[in-house]
């Protein structure tokens with residue numbers, strides 16, 4: 001347990017019904033008791049009960065604010081240390097004043113995420129679970145929330161730890177083979193077991209890795225790029241999806257130069273929509289950069305809305321771009337239906353000329369077709385082309401990176417086994433894999449990295 005007692009305002013800054021000052025550490029009770037005047041006599045507060053009274057300034061005995069205070073005894077607390085939470089009025093002044101008194105009574109101001117960091121250091125949660133806390137706070141959709149909660153409850157940690165345990169067992173066999181080279185049968189058995197054990201661990205690592213893109217989509221939203229030639233109505237489409245006039249729309253081709261990014265929530269899934277510059281050959285310096293950015297957005301997208309002007313012909317540029325995105329989920333948005341006589345006929349014609357993506361006719365000018373487009377997006381996402389829900393998912397780039405290194409080390413290990421390498425050389429790769437997996441749950445992770453993870457938290461968490 002850490003020696004210093006820490007304190008911070010745990011509620012967001014600004015005005016609110018309630019504000020909370022949280023104190024954690026061995027001096028939490030003493031500090032809380034020195035500042036709190038119970039409304040009736042209490043000799044020793046019971047743990048995890050709320051007491052009504054006043055926070056007073058011990059210097060002059062004057063009341064600072066009315067408060068409800070909870071004294072919570074270790075180890076059944078957020079940090080596993082003694083915790084005191086002072087619920088006062090949620091204003092800037094009462095909170096600042098009470099925090100000041102708490103600090104004067106001997107607490108140190110907590111750094112961002114330090115309460116959760118202590119929960120981690122004191123062994124209540126592992127690193128992946130700690131990361132889930134911040135994901136819950138930042139979740140923007142119900143599904144992201146559910147996924148983060150599952151991670152907090154240890155679903156991912158459990159799977160990772162099981163693989164790591166199996167590798168640790170193999171490592172101990174291998175080390176026995178190194179220590180007693182004269183027992184050849186021990187070695188033979190160990191090598192056989194090693195091969196099947198590694199193969200199984202590799203398969204499980206790969207399965208988890210495959211969930212990584214899904215996890216990112218759940219957390220950050222489906223990256224949706226609006227792509228097309230100039231003047232087809234891309235910015236009009238962004239505005240329609242957002243329900244506000246976010247992007248500039250004009251009749252001049254080449255209006256949008258930069259990429260514009262906005263988020264919406266569609267059927268519980270977050271979509272990050274990117275409006276881009278119309279793709280064409282151009283001599284204009286700024287537009288040229290815009291076109292490059294559009295192409296990049298296209299490459300990074302999880303889903304593409306390709307907009308066509310139905311009153312114009314499909315040209316080479318369209319064909320080229322669409323050919324380059326064949327393997328990604330894409331919807332063809334046939335815009336400006338108001339300008340054409342027979343949409344069905346045109347759709348048929350486009351279907352013959354273009355890759356077989358779903359086609360939605362729209363008139364953004366007249367506000368036609370938005371609902372159908374939204375339904376098409378949702379069904380594409382849930383049909384499994386974009387998003388497949390999984391029980392445990394990898395949601396952060398950090399976890400993905402660690403799993404990649406694990407799988408790489410295990411592959412090298414299998415190759416080394418096949419080549420008949422000595423046990424001590426095999427042990428090196430196995431160590432690498434065990435270490436990489438341990439980074440996810442925090443068993444083996446550099447102190448500065450955990451610091452960095454927790455400093456991304458908010459103060460008071």
Ligand SMILES: Nc1nc2c(ncn2[C@@H]2O[C@H](COP(=O)(O)OP(=O)(O)OP(=O)(O)O)[C@@H](O)[C@H]2O)c(=O)[nH]1
Nearest residue numbers: 230231232233234235236251254255256278364365
């Ligand atoms: N007739 C008709 N015109 C439309 C429709 N949708 C958009 N427009 C017009 O087409 C022009 C271009 O619209 P934008 O949304 O700016 O097109 P864009 O693809 O973003 O264009 P760039 O940013 O230049 O690439 C504007 O004059 C719009 O009013 C539609 O459904 N029917």
Ligand SMILES: [Mg+2]
Nearest residue numbers: 234235255256
């Ligand atoms: Mg535009």
